[in-house]
Structure formats: C-alpha cells, structure tokens
Amino acid sequence: MTPSATAPQRLKEAGPDPTLRMRGISKSFYGVEVLHRVDFAVDRGEVMGMCGENGAGKSTLMKILSGIHPQDAGEVVLKGQVVPQGATPRQMQRLGVSMIHQELNLLNELTVAQNIFLCREPVSASGLIDFRKMNEDAARLLGKLGEKIDPRRKVRDLKIAQKQMVEIAKATSFNVEILVMDEPTSVLTERETRILFDLIANLSAQGIAVVYISHRLKEIGDVCHRVTVLRDGYLVATKEVAEVTPKDLATLMVGREVKDTRAADFAGDPDQVVLDVRDVADDLLRGVGFKLRKGEILGFAGLVGAGRTELMEVIFGIRKPRTGSVLIDGKPVVIRNAMDAIRADLGFVTEDRKETGLVLCRDITENANYVTWQKTPGLFKGRRTTAANTRRMIERLGIRCTGAGQNVSNLSGGNQQKVALSKWLLSGAKILVLDEPTRGVDVGARQELYRIIRELAAEGVAIVVVSSDLPEILSICERVIVMHEGRVTGELTASQMTETKIMYCATDVGAGGEHGGS
Amino acid sequence: MEALEAEQVSNPIVDLAKTVWRDYSILVVFCAIVLVCGLAAPRFLNPGNLLIILLNASIVGTIALGMTIVIIAGGIDLSCGPVLATSGAVLILLQRMVNADGASTVPLPVAIVACLVVGAAFGYLNGLIITRARLPPFIVTLAVGYIARGLTMYSCRGATIMGNNFPGILGNGRLFEIPIPFVIMLALAIAFHILLTRTKFGSYVFAVGGNENAARYSGIKVDRIRILTYMLVGLCTAISAVIEVSRMAAVAAASSGSLYEFEAITAVVVGGTSLAGGRGRVIGTVVGAIILGIVLNMMIMLNISPYLVLTVKGGVILLAVLLQSRERS
Numbered sequence: 048m049t050p051s052a053t054a055p056q057r058l059k060e061a062g063p064d065p066t067l068r069m070r071g072i073s074k075s076f077y078g079v080e081v082l083h084r085v086d087f088a089v090d091r092g093e094v095m096g097m098c099g100e101n102g103a104g105k106s107t108l109m110k111i112l113s114g115i116h117p118q119d120a121g122e123v124v125l126k127g128q129v130v131p132q133g134a135t136p137r138q139m140q141r142l143g144v145s146m147i148h149q150e151l152n153l154l155n156e157l158t159v160a161q162n163i164f165l166c167r168e169p170v171s172a173s174g175l176i177d178f179r180k181m182n183e184d185a186a187r188l189l190g191k192l193g194e195k196i197d198p199r200r201k202v203r204d205l206k207i208a209q210k211q212m213v214e215i216a217k218a219t220s221f222n223v224e225i226l227v228m229d230e231p232t233s234v235l236t237e238r239e240t241r242i243l244f245d246l247i248a249n250l251s252a253q254g255i256a257v258v259y260i261s262h263r264l265k266e267i268g269d270v271c272h273r274v275t276v277l278r279d280g281y282l283v284a285t286k287e288v289a290e291v292t293p294k295d296l297a298t299l300m301v302g303r304e305v306k307d308t309r310a311a312d313f314a315g316d317p318d319q320v321v322l323d324v325r326d327v328a329d330d331l332l333r334g335v336g337f338k339l340r341k342g343e344i345l346g347f348a349g350l351v352g353a354g355r356t357e358l359m360e361v362i363f364g365i366r367k368p369r370t371g372s373v374l375i376d377g378k379p380v381v382i383r384n385a386m387d388a389i390r391a392d393l394g395f396v397t398e399d400r401k402e403t404g405l406v407l408c409r410d411i412t413e414n415a416n417y418v419t420w421q422k423t424p425g426l427f428k429g430r431r432t433t434a435a436n437t438r439r440m441i442e443r444l445g446i447r448c449t450g451a452g453q454n455v456s457n458l459s460g461g462n463q464q465k466v467a468l469s470k471w472l473l474s475g476a477k478i479l480v481l482d483e484p485t486r487g488v489d490v491g492a493r494q495e496l497y498r499i500i501r502e503l504a505a506e507g508v509a510i511v512v513v514s515s516d517l518p519e520i521l522s523i524c525e526r527v528i529v530m531h532e533g534r535v536t537g538e539l540t541a542s543q544m545t546e547t548k549i550m551y552c553a554t555d556v557g558a559g560g561e562h563g564g565s
Numbered sequence: 566m567e568a569l570e571a572e573q574v575s576n577p578i579v580d581l582a583k584t585v586w587r588d589y590s591i592l593v594v595f596c597a598i599v600l601v602c603g604l605a606a607p608r609f610l611n612p613g614n615l616l617i618i619l620l621n622a623s624i625v626g627t628i629a630l631g632m633t634i635v636i637i638a639g640g641i642d643l644s645c646g647p648v649l650a651t652s653g654a655v656l657i658l659l660q661r662m663v664n665a666d667g668a669s670t671v672p673l674p675v676a677i678v679a680c681l682v683v684g685a686a687f688g689y690l691n692g693l694i695i696t697r698a699r700l701p702p703f704i705v706t707l708a709v710g711y712i713a714r715g716l717t718m719y720s721c722r723g724a725t726i727m728g729n730n731f732p733g734i735l736g737n738g739r740l741f742e743i744p745i746p747f748v749i750m751l752a753l754a755i756a757f758h759i760l761l762t763r764t765k766f767g768s769y770v771f772a773v774g775g776n777e778n779a780a781r782y783s784g785i786k787v788d789r790i791r792i793l794t795y796m797l798v799g800l801c802t803a804i805s806a807v808i809e810v811s812r813m814a815a816v817a818a819a820s821s822g823s824l825y826e827f828e829a830i831t832a833v834v835v836g837g838t839s840l841a842g843g844r845g846r847v848i849g850t851v852v853g854a855i856i857l858g859i860v861l862n863m864m865i866m867l868n869i870s871p872y873l874v875l876t877v878k879g880g881v882i883l884l885a886v887l888l889q890s891r892e893r894s
Contacts, residue, residue: 408843409768421783421784428765
C-alpha cells in the first residue's frame with residue numbers, strides 16, 4: 048500500500064475570499080463562555096485540522112457553523128455572503144455545509160441508498176419512490192468515493208468503516224462546499240484510515256473545504272494543510288502543518304510541555320503469573336492464549352476485528368467460548384458470568400463506556416460502587432462507607448466534578464473513563480483489563496490515565512491494555528501481544544517494539560509468519 | 566463549570582429555590598393545584614372531602630407504587646387489573662370455605678397470605694417469561710393479564726362472588742380519622758422510598774433501567790432484579806386486592822380491577838417517573854395518584870359532567886408529560 052495523502056504544500060494564509068470565514072464568534076451556555084471571539088477561515092480546497100482538548104470549544108464552533116446553535120456574537124460568511132443569524136441546519140446544508148458527527152447518524156433499518164437520500168428520495172411519474180434511480184445514484188456516489196457497497200444493503204449489516212463511507216457519500220450528495228468531520232478515524236483501522244485520507248485528498252482536489260477535527264495529532268500532520276488549535280474557548284493558533292510537530296500541537300492544546308515517554312521492559316518477577324489464558328477458541332478466536340504477570344502492563348494490539356475485545360469478553364465471562372481455560376494464580380477457575388469474574392478479582396473497563404461501562408443517568412457515587420456493593424454483604428448501601436469510598440476515588444483519580452452526586456452524563460470523556468475505572472479499583476480488582484482506555488479522551492486526561500495505569504501496576508495490579516492507538520501501546524506497555532483475525536501473530540517486549548513491527552504483525556503481511564504467543 | 570459554581574455561591578436563595586424546584590417540583594405543582602382547587606371550590610378544602618380523595622386514591626396508588634419500581638427498571642406491567650381480580654377471588658373463595666357449623670375453615674390471615682402469594686406468583690411468572698424468553702414486557706404482561714382474567718372468570722363462573730361477612734376494617738376503617746387504605750399506601754411508599762434510595766437493590770433497579778448492559782458488565786444479576794420488580798408490583802396488586810375486597814366484600818370476575826393498570830401507569834407518569842427507565846421517585850407517584858383523585862373530585866365539585874372524566878384525565882396526562890419534557894430540555 049502506498050502512503051496516501053502526500054505532505055500538504057500550499058497556503059500561508061486563507062486567501063482574500065475564502066470558502067468560509069467566521070468572524071468574532073462568541074457563545075455562552077448558562078452564563079459560561081465557551082467561545083471567545085473566535086476568527087476562523089478555511090479556503091477553497093483546503094483541509095483544515097482542528098484540535099483542542101474536550102471542552103475547548105471545537106464542537107460548539109462547528110455546531111454554530113452547521114446551524115445547530117446560534118452564535119451570541121460574530122458572523123459567519125460563506126463564499127462572501129453573510130449567513131443570516133439563526134439559520135437552521137437545513138439552510139446551512141443548502142448553503143453547502145455538511146457535517147459528519149462522531150456518532151454516526153444513520154438509520155440502521157434502512158438501506159444505504161435510503162439513508163443517502165433520506166427526505167429527498169427521487170420520485171417517479173407515478174408519485175412513488177423511484178428505487179431504481181435512487182439505488183443507481185447511490186451506487187454512483189459511492190463509486191466516486193471508490194467504495195463498492197451495494198446500495199440495497201441495510202446499514203445495520205455494514206461494518207463501521209462502511210457506515211462512515213455512507214455518511215460521506217450522503218454529505219457529498221448535497222452540493223457540499225465545506226465538509227466538517229468530527230473524529231472520523233476513532234473507529235477505523237489503520238488501513239481504513241488511509242483510505243479515508245485518500246478520499247479527503249480527493250475531495251480537497253475537487254475544491255471542497257474540509258474541517259478535520261481529531262485528537263490524533265499525527266493524523267493532522269498527515270492529512271491537513273493547516274491546523275487550528277482551540278483552548279478554553281480561545282483560538283490559540285492557526286499554523287501550517289509543515290511548521291509544527293504533533294508535540295508542538297499537544298503543547299499548544301494543553302498550554303504546557305507534554306513529554307513523550309516510552310515504556311521500559313517489565314522489571315518484575317517473570318514467574319509470578321497471575322493470569323494464564325489457554326487455547327481460547329470460538330467462531331472468531333482460533334486458539335489464543337497468553338500469560339500475565341503481577342504488576343505487568345501487557346498491551347494487545349491489532350486491527351479492529353482481530354478478536355482482542357472478544358478474547359477479553361471470554362475471560363470476563365460475557366462471551367462463551369467453545370474451548371479454552373483460564374487459570375488465576377495458577378489455579379483453574381470457571382467464569383460463567385461477570386459476577387464470577389468479579390469474585391476472581393478481575394476488572395474490565397470496556398471499550399464503549401456509554402454502552403457497557405456506565406449508567407449515564409446515575410451519579411458518580413452509584414457508578415463507582417456497583418461492583419463493591421456486590422462484593423460486600425448486607426442489604427443497605429451503607430451511606431458513610433459509600434461516601435468515603437467515592438471521595439477517595441475522586442481524589443485518587445483526580446475526577447473533576449461538582450461533587451460525588453453529579454450525574455456521569457455531565458462529565459467529560461476523560462472523567463467518565465476515570466469513573467468507569469474507579470468501579471474496579473474500589474472493588475479491589477487485581478487483574479484489570481482496559482479496552483481502549485483513552486478513546487474519546489483529551490490529551491491532558493490521557494496523560495493522567497497513563498500515570499494512573501503505571502501507578503496501579505507499580506502497586507502490583509496486573510493490567511491488560513487493549514488499544515488500537517500504537518503510540519499509546521508504545522508509551523505504556525511493557526510487552527505487547529499482536530492479534531490478527533483471531534490469532535496471536537506476534538509478541539514483543541518494550542525494547543523490541545516499533546510501530547512498524549506491530550503493524551507488520553497486525554496485517555495480513557505478518558500473519559502466518561512467526562508465531563509468538565506464550 | 567467554575568462560573569456556574571460562582572453563581573451558586575453568590576446567590577444561595579436562588580440556589581435553594583433551584584434545588585427545591587429540581588428535586589421537588591412535583592410537590593410545588595401539587596401545592597399549587599390544591600390552592601387553585603381551594604379557591605375554585607372552598608368545599609374542596611373541607612377535611613372530610615380531602616380524606617375521601619386520599620381514600621379513593623389509595624387502591625390504584627398502592628399498585629402504582631410497585632409499578633414505579635417496574636418502570637424505573639425499564640419494564641411495564643399490564644396485568645395488574647386482572648391479577649387484582651384473581652388474587653381477590655382467591656381471598657374470597659378461601660374465606661368463604663365453611664364447615665357444617667358455618668364457621669370458617671381457613672383463618673383470615675392465612676387467606677390474606679394466600680392472596681399475597683398469588684399476586685407475587687403472577688409477578689414471578691411475568692418476570693420469568695420476560696427474562697428467560699427475552700420478550701417485551703408490554704406483550705408478556707398483557708397476555709398474562711388475559712390468562713389471569715380468564716382463570717378468574719372460570720373459577721367464579723363469570724359472576725360476582727360475595728365474601729362471608731368479610732371484615733371491612735382494612736377497606737373502610739380509620740386510624741386517627743385517616744382512612745386505613747391510605748395509611749397502608751403511605752407505609753408502603755415510605756418502605757419503597759427507602760428500598761430505592763438506601764438499599765443496594767434500589768441502586769441496581771436504577772442501573773438495570775438506566776443501562777442494562779453496563780449493569781450486566783458490573784456483575785449485577787439483571788434478570789433476578791427484573792423478576793423481583795415484577796414480584797413487587799404483583800405483591801402491591803394483591804395488597805390492593807385485600808383492601809378492595811374489604812371495601813366491597815365482593816369481587817366481580819369480569820370487571821374488578823378493570824383498567825387499574827393504566828390508572829397506575831398514569832399516576833406514575835404524572836408523578837414524573839420516566840417511562841424510558843432509569844429515573845423516577847416514589848414520592849412523585851404518591852402525589853401523582855392524589856392529583857388524579859383531585860381531578861375526579863373537582864369535577865364533581867364544579868358540576869362537570871361525569872362523562873367527561875376520561876377526557877379530563879387524558880388532558881392531565883398530556884399536560885404533566887409536556888411540563889416534564891420542558892423541564893428536562
């Protein structure tokens with residue numbers, strides 16, 4: 048595969064008549080200013096990166112652009128025309144603004160073509176929907192993106208990357224002048240990401256302006272021409288990507304120096320195996336096993352669909368394997384459900400905290416204590432112990448909140464993740480599985496989570512980190528196991544790890560090669 | 566966030582008012598309703614009248630307490646009315662059993678316990694089918710309701726069965742002037758409030774209704790919690806049956822408890838519990854049930870045609886739900 052999205056070359060400043068100019072945009076919610084006189088411009092055919100911590104104001108700025116929120120002050124100018132204050136999303140769409148949200152907005156039960164042409168279905172002479180034309184048009188749109196998806200398939204049956212392609216096809220089916228993409232790669236594999244980057248380059252060549260929001264700073268360097276950094280509602284800088292390194296960007300985002308660390312090899316006792324998983328097999332997994340030692344941080348790398356999450360679900364008793372055994376401290380254990388796992392002192396911070404990690408409509412206290420309550424006898428929660436435990440967790444993990452009674456739905460991603468983690472820390476889990484622990488977490492909080500993970504390991508907790516983010520694996524894992532299509536395809540210690548080596552094992556190139564599972 | 570806190574510190578009275586409104590808006594609305602009703606019809610505030618309202622709200626209110634828990638856990642129970650008739654019929658049939666001298670063979674407490682067991686058993690059946698077969702509660706409880714109603718009709722031959730000098734104390738008695746059915750409902754409400762806010766079970770109920778998957782991944786035995794919530798509403802229904810039988814001394818196989826499940830759901834919803842699950846309060850349901858009683862009472866006070874009762878009730882539901890959705894957004 049050739050590296051896509053060649054280094055961007057042009058543009059110092061937005062031209063005199065850019066596709067989009069936002070001038071002096073201010074916005075407050077409930078008396079809290081979230082945007083402060085932001086000036087932002089994107090040229091025709093330009094790919095503009097946008098980064099900033101959660102809560103920096105990126106989404107609000109883009110929601111103002113797409114007509115979801117009205118601005119308090121300032122004006123939006125599209126191709127030299129001032130957009131009237133209070134334009135609706137529909138009007139903005141007609142003016143050429145399309146936005147692809149992080150959580151995709153597709154209707155699962157409808158077909159690809161129906162989704163693309165929702166509410167604009169072509170009608171035949173008889174007044175009914177002209178499905179043939181609709182499917183043909185959809186196929187043509189998808190074809191332009193280089194994607195072969197049958198437009199008659201239901202969206203539910205598509206892979207997540209394909210769903211995203213459908214979103215993009217939908218966005219380009221309007222007369223799009225400016226396309227906003229919010230964290231488009233957070234659910235994509237490396238290869239899918241590269242395809243997306245080619246596509247963005249293609250759109251840019253057609254003169255479409257793209258705003259690319261991402262937490263992955265390296266990607267911004269790969270795909271964007273310029274980049275804008277927001278911090279606490281202020282536009283901190285707009286720079287040529289050629290002039291900044293990802294590290295510079297991180298520093299701009301958090302307002303202080305960010306250190307790039309590499310993990311060292313595991314220094315603990317190699318014989319103190321706390322978790323020994325052997326020969327797990329089912330429809331997807333094909334005989335997977337590994338050992339985890341006390342105080343070790345073990346990474347699981349691989350592409351989406353490699354079976355890493357599924358393996359963890361088997362260990363945690365959520366998924367039933369055909370074969371396989373689990374030994375904890377050398378003794379075989381039978382884990383049939385989450386409660387069995389909890390009794391064996393296992394903890395599992397899941398990949399999707401909104402779906403499986405947290406009860407969003409409940410407060411921090413409740414979410415932090417669910418597991419502990421089950422481990423302790425008694426009918427009542429014990430207000431004092433519960434409150435003390437929760438306070439301890441809030442302090443220990445640095446959860447930023449208005450109080451233990453705050454609903455977790457109102458917390459930022461990083462703080463939500465800390466609450467999800469606190470549930471297991473509080474219950475005294477000795478083996479922790481963290482599945483994509485920093486997904487949707489901003490840079491500052493990410494470093495904090497890494498620090499917490501290292502501290503826990505130092506205290507003797509054995510930790511598995513499943514991550515699709517290679518820099519993350521490199522910076523915290525003392526050993527990494529790489530999986531591909533349900534098999535272990537490689538194992539590397541910290542000193543052996545490089546992104547290339549891991550990717551080599553994680554793709555078909557490396558599969559079938561050296562087998563390193565222990 | 567910081568600015569928000571600063572604002573709160575700067576004005577404690579506004580802050581207090583906000584907290585009161587957020588947590589107890591239903592009580593504020595309730596007081597307003599009572600005030601307005603009192604102004605519109607001074608007779609409304611007559612203690613005797615108020616006590617009658619409480620009495621009339623109690624039977625459905627008791628069912629609504631159990632319904633609150635089921636709904637918070639993300640379920641619903643449409644079998645309450647028929648189950649009330651069935652458990653009531655069991656109570657009367659047992660109580661009527663006499664020997665040659667005409668004395669009861671089954672002591673009343675035993676008959677009452679049997680009645681409660683029948684109610685809880687139907688709840689167990691509901692919960693078991695819903696969790697094991699993974700079917701929607703709406704249709705399962707509807708079907709179980711039909712089955713219960715049919716069984717009642719069969720065992721009573723479709724007729725109304727009368728008790729054998731059934732004691733009326735539980736239905737018509739007063740404790741310090743307060744109707745005993747309302748005392749029972751209030752006691753249950755307090756018990757359920759403690760259950761929901763202080764016990765682990767209560768927290769799990771909210772967790773199951775709020776996010777079933779997260780609850781399961783946290784080791785919560787989701788199915789067991791679900792079944793228990795249905796058993797609780799079954800138990801509440803049977804308690805209502807005891808009160809109803811004590812008041813009427815009879816059970817009509819075809820019509821006893823008819824539509825009670827919907828009245829209970831109405832009380833729950835008017836009381837601010839979300840049908841989506843995960844949110845709700847027992848105190849809201851108590852107030853919701855009383856508000857429905859007031860509506861009925863006021864229509865009589867104001868000489869509005871009784872044929873319009875359902876129309877007005879419908880309006881009250883829409884108004885309550887509308888206000889709550891405004892509040893949330």
